Every structure is written in C-alpha cells, then in structure tokens.
Amino acid sequence: MSALALTAAEVADLRAAFPYFVRHSSEERPPAYLDSAATSQRPAAVLDAEREFLETANAAVHRGTSGAVGAATEAFEGARARVAAFVGASPDEIVWAENATDALNIVALGIGEANAGAGLGVAGSERYALGAGDEILVTEAEHHANLIPWQRLAAKTGAALKFIPVREDGTWTLDDARAAITSRTRIFAFAHISNVTGFIAPVAELAALAREAGALSVLDACQSVPHVPVDLHELGVDFAAFSGHKMLGPNGIGVLYGRPELLAALPPSRTGGSAITKVTMESAEFMPPPMRFEPGTQPVSQVVGLGAAVDFLSGVGMDRSAAREHELVERLVAGIAETPGIRLLGPSDTSQRAALAAVSVDGLHAHDVGQFLDEQGVLVRVGHHCAQPLHRAFGIASSTRASVHLTTTEDEVDRFVDALRGAQRYFGVEVSA
Structure with missing residues (x-):
C-alpha cells in the first residue's frame, strides 16, 4: 500500500460524509456503487x-x-x-x-x-x-x-x-x-x-x-x-x-x-x-x-x-485520492485478468490507466451482464458509453464499465469481479482457463 494513499479507515470516515452511503449502510447487502465515471455521489457538505x-x-x-x-x-x-x-x-x-x-x-x-x-x-x-x-x-x-x-x-x-x-x-x-x-x-x-x-x-x-x-x-x-x-x-x-x-x-x-x-x-x-x-x-x-x-x-x-x-x-487531497484510486484500479485489473472469458478494454499496464475498467464478457451481451450485476447490488454502467467509434474499433457494440472514486472500497471492487464470474455461471457461458 502506498504511504500516500487514503487508508481504509479514512475511506470509511469519508463514506460517513455521504448521505447515500449512510442511508444504505444498514442494508444486508449495501449497493456497490461503481458508476462514478457517469455520476458521482455527493457529500452532505455539497448538498x-x-x-x-x-x-x-x-x-x-x-x-x-x-x-x-x-x-x-x-x-x-x-x-x-x-x-x-x-x-x-x-x-x-x-x-x-x-x-x-x-x-x-x-x-x-x-x-x-x-x-x-x-x-x-x-x-x-x-x-x-x-x-x-x-x-x-x-x-x-x-x-x-x-x-x-x-x-x-x-x-x-x-x-x-x-x-x-x-x-x-x-x-x-x-x-x-x-x-x-x-x-x-x-x-x-x-x-x-x-x-x-x-x-x-x-x-x-x-x-x-x-x-x-x-x-x-x-x-x-x-x-x-x-x-x-x-x-x-x-x-x-x-x-x-x-x-x-x-x-x-x-x-x-x-x-x-x-x-x-x-x-x-x-x-x-x-x-x-x-x-x-x-x-x-x-x-x-x-x-x-x-x-x-x-x-x-x-x-x-x-x-x-x-x-x-x-x-x-x-480537503481530502487530490494526490492522496489519486493514490488510493490507483490501488483500487490495480486490484480491479488484476481480478479481471485472473478471470477467463473476460476481455479488458484498454491498457493492462495500470500506470497508463485511471479510475475505471470496462470489459466485454465472451458470449454475453453487456445489458445481460449489467442486469445480473444489478441483481447482485453491483451498480455499473453498460452500453457504448457515448463512444461508439471506439467500441466499433474493439469489434463490439457495448461493454460493462466499473469506475471507482475516493469512497470506493476493496470489497466493492471484489464484488464486481465476483459478480462477473457469477454472470458467466448463471448464463452457462463456458470458459477455458
């Protein structure tokens, strides 16, 4: 862990400043909000x-x-x-x-x-x-x-x-x-x-x-x-x-x-x-x-x-927030790389990547993946993300994107990767190691 990055305890304190996370914290399975690249949650200070x-x-x-x-x-x-x-x-x-x-x-x-x-x-x-x-x-x-x-x-x-x-x-x-x-x-x-x-x-x-x-x-x-x-x-x-x-x-x-x-x-x-x-x-x-x-x-x-x-x-410090997010992206990319049948869009070298990871799951439409993830309480973005030419260059119509922010936890990242694997099992997609 980087000495500069926010600690898990600091992230927990930050989450307490966001009414959205506080409201859902008592739920048996709180939503894993991984869609900040589309719209981030707001702290009480902003509201x-x-x-x-x-x-x-x-x-x-x-x-x-x-x-x-x-x-x-x-x-x-x-x-x-x-x-x-x-x-x-x-x-x-x-x-x-x-x-x-x-x-x-x-x-x-x-x-x-x-x-x-x-x-x-x-x-x-x-x-x-x-x-x-x-x-x-x-x-x-x-x-x-x-x-x-x-x-x-x-x-x-x-x-x-x-x-x-x-x-x-x-x-x-x-x-x-x-x-x-x-x-x-x-x-x-x-x-x-x-x-x-x-x-x-x-x-x-x-x-x-x-x-x-x-x-x-x-x-x-x-x-x-x-x-x-x-x-x-x-x-x-x-x-x-x-x-x-x-x-x-x-x-x-x-x-x-x-x-x-x-x-x-x-x-x-x-x-x-x-x-x-x-x-x-x-x-x-x-x-x-x-x-x-x-x-x-x-x-x-x-x-x-x-x-x-x-x-x-x-007040948080953008250098500390960026260091924390980099660790999360490393975890995200590593989990995807360990999962057969899932294609990571973009660089595998995390030094060239920030804040998010979009994937294509072999044999599954992104909307099916997104619906399954939503049922698991993992909130992501699916579609072409207003970047159709780029998806066309990848040879696909859409993808599933998880994005992190300074309030994201390791557990939320792991839940995303686990849910991708669950989608493969649920839809009966055969994968080879």
Missing part, C-alpha cells in the same frame, strides 16, 4: 451548501444593487475563484456552462460564429478562421461530446476532420499524434482520460505538439479533474472542459477553461441579457469573458455547490 444558499441567500447575481444581490454575487464569483484555483487557473479563465458537453460546444460553435461573417464584431475573431485545406484532429477514442461538435464545425467551414486511430488495446501514443498533426492542423481535441479504457494521455506533450504546429488544443478533462491533480496552466492546453456531477458536485453545471486571449477573441455561441454592454435595434456589443459566455439567468446554487465540492476534494 448543504446548495440548500443553505437557496434558503438564506438566493438572489439574482450581477443584477441590481441590493445587498442581497451583492451577497449572492459574492458567493457565485467566490465559487468561480475556488474552482479556478482547483485546476490551476485564474477566475477570468473559467466560464460556467450547463455541463462539459455544453462547454465544448461553446468553443466549437464560437469558432463557427467567427467564420460566419464578422464574428459578431468580436475583435480578433479572425484568428479562428477555418476553411478548405485546414484540418481538425481528434482521436478514435473520443466521447461523442468531443467528436460531434468538431464534425459539425468541419462541415460548416469546409475543414477536414481527421482522427488518430486507436491500437488493438484502444490506446494511442504520442508518436501517433506526432504523425497525425500537420502544418494544416488548426484544432486538436482529445481526452485527458478515456471514459472507456481509462487511458491517460500525455497532455503536456500533446499540447506542446499542437502549439508547435500552430493548432489549438482542446482537452476533455471530465475523467481527470475528479480523480487526479490537474493544473491546466502546467499542462499548457488552450481550452478544457469538465463537469460538476462527476466530481461530487451538482448536475446542471459544467466548466469551460480558456486562455484569456483566446476567450477574448471567441464570439459567444449564445446571446442575451447580461452578456452585453450595449444594444441597439441593429446591433449588440458584448462583455469581456467570462460574462460574454454566460447570458441569461445562471445556475447559481449549482455553482455554489460545485464550489463546496472542490473544497471537499481539496
């Missing part, structure tokens, strides 16, 4: 922060001069500052979005606006010019949220969408990226950690490659920010997106990070009140970032809840 704001301080932020508005705005912007610090950024580099999908679309649609006439009059938007001969690069492993917006942008602008094929184990390398990036590459979008294989991309090196080629780097950080220490300035990416509900926070809140000069030149993809400085019947002028990208009434209580979530994670 309380959002509830307390709604009960005692709810008001319209950035609208009016009353003391109530001032207090609400202070809570809203204070959360922005804490979230920014959590990922090594500055508050003016953090834009609130509905979720990570929305955050990625803000970038893609904003670049589309920059290529539709005068870019809504935003100074410097010409830096986002795209057209025939230009290339947008992604990987075959991307979540649909980091693929479809770029497909649409390519179709709108005439740029070509290129992708880095995955290898047999679903991974790709720095050398693969180096071979794919050309002088025509304008955007390189990729995930920090794959939501199917758990593969950890060498982000800093990839961002440097993009920068050398004159391309923008766009990082899907949904599976990294909740699980490993992330410093976006050190990584050197141009844009990044992550979501609150995967990091102990509320639904309905996501985060877009962008370098200040890039946000300043990006036209807004949605327009309306509070994002503008001047409106006539013929035109509008827009606020500087981040407010330019936050029109309308904001999800204030969710922002406050997300601020509480990063406080909770910071």
Whole structure:
C-alpha cells in the first residue's frame, strides 16, 4: 500500500460524509456503487451548501444593487475563484456552462460564429478562421461530446476532420499524434482520460505538439479533474472542459477553461441579457469573458455547490485520492485478468490507466451482464458509453464499465469481479482457463 494513499479507515470516515452511503449502510447487502465515471455521489457538505444558499441567500447575481444581490454575487464569483484555483487557473479563465458537453460546444460553435461573417464584431475573431485545406484532429477514442461538435464545425467551414486511430488495446501514443498533426492542423481535441479504457494521455506533450504546429488544443478533462491533480496552466492546453456531477458536485453545471486571449477573441455561441454592454435595434456589443459566455439567468446554487465540492476534494487531497484510486484500479485489473472469458478494454499496464475498467464478457451481451450485476447490488454502467467509434474499433457494440472514486472500497471492487464470474455461471457461458 502506498504511504500516500487514503487508508481504509479514512475511506470509511469519508463514506460517513455521504448521505447515500449512510442511508444504505444498514442494508444486508449495501449497493456497490461503481458508476462514478457517469455520476458521482455527493457529500452532505455539497448538498448543504446548495440548500443553505437557496434558503438564506438566493438572489439574482450581477443584477441590481441590493445587498442581497451583492451577497449572492459574492458567493457565485467566490465559487468561480475556488474552482479556478482547483485546476490551476485564474477566475477570468473559467466560464460556467450547463455541463462539459455544453462547454465544448461553446468553443466549437464560437469558432463557427467567427467564420460566419464578422464574428459578431468580436475583435480578433479572425484568428479562428477555418476553411478548405485546414484540418481538425481528434482521436478514435473520443466521447461523442468531443467528436460531434468538431464534425459539425468541419462541415460548416469546409475543414477536414481527421482522427488518430486507436491500437488493438484502444490506446494511442504520442508518436501517433506526432504523425497525425500537420502544418494544416488548426484544432486538436482529445481526452485527458478515456471514459472507456481509462487511458491517460500525455497532455503536456500533446499540447506542446499542437502549439508547435500552430493548432489549438482542446482537452476533455471530465475523467481527470475528479480523480487526479490537474493544473491546466502546467499542462499548457488552450481550452478544457469538465463537469460538476462527476466530481461530487451538482448536475446542471459544467466548466469551460480558456486562455484569456483566446476567450477574448471567441464570439459567444449564445446571446442575451447580461452578456452585453450595449444594444441597439441593429446591433449588440458584448462583455469581456467570462460574462460574454454566460447570458441569461445562471445556475447559481449549482455553482455554489460545485464550489463546496472542490473544497471537499481539496480537503481530502487530490494526490492522496489519486493514490488510493490507483490501488483500487490495480486490484480491479488484476481480478479481471485472473478471470477467463473476460476481455479488458484498454491498457493492462495500470500506470497508463485511471479510475475505471470496462470489459466485454465472451458470449454475453453487456445489458445481460449489467442486469445480473444489478441483481447482485453491483451498480455499473453498460452500453457504448457515448463512444461508439471506439467500441466499433474493439469489434463490439457495448461493454460493462466499473469506475471507482475516493469512497470506493476493496470489497466493492471484489464484488464486481465476483459478480462477473457469477454472470458467466448463471448464463452457462463456458470458459477455458
């Protein structure tokens, strides 16, 4: 056991801070919650922060001069500052979005606006010019949220969408990226950690490659920010997106990070009140970032809840949480490797993997596996995980994914592996050692 990792006793104390785990702890067979990669459970501190704001301080932020508005705005912007610090950024580099999908679309649609006439009059938007001969690069492993917006942008602008094929184990390398990036590459979008294989991309090196080629780097950080220490300035990416509900926070809140000069030149993809400085019947002028990208009434209580979530994670320590999760992933991968008839998707080398493991069980559909696991009280995700091209590369339609978080126990990991073996027996699948 790593000296840095959270101990079993500390994990037990942490679980006591989560109403979900407390509520189910008295059951004869408490559910093994192994679906944090989709949505994590929330500690009481997050639920309380959002509830307390709604009960005692709810008001319209950035609208009016009353003391109530001032207090609400202070809570809203204070959360922005804490979230920014959590990922090594500055508050003016953090834009609130509905979720990570929305955050990625803000970038893609904003670049589309920059290529539709005068870019809504935003100074410097010409830096986002795209057209025939230009290339947008992604990987075959991307979540649909980091693929479809770029497909649409390519179709709108005439740029070509290129992708880095995955290898047999679903991974790709720095050398693969180096071979794919050309002088025509304008955007390189990729995930920090794959939501199917758990593969950890060498982000800093990839961002440097993009920068050398004159391309923008766009990082899907949904599976990294909740699980490993992330410093976006050190990584050197141009844009990044992550979501609150995967990091102990509320639904309905996501985060877009962008370098200040890039946000300043990006036209807004949605327009309306509070994002503008001047409106006539013929035109509008827009606020500087981040407010330019936050029109309308904001999800204030969710922002406050997300601020509480990063406080909770910071109090635990992301280095200690990551060390603990690494031990769990090692246990998870070892159990799968010892079970004939189960194919692990992604790297078997756990130094290249974080937070999750997806499997294909020979002779069984993932939905049948998932239903059997659910009956055993093991809660996982089944399906294509919004990554159809990657599953197609594996030659399968779907998989069964278990994911861990700082509250996961060794027993829950073992129950998952045991339940997979139970599914094989239940459905009469023959396996050879």
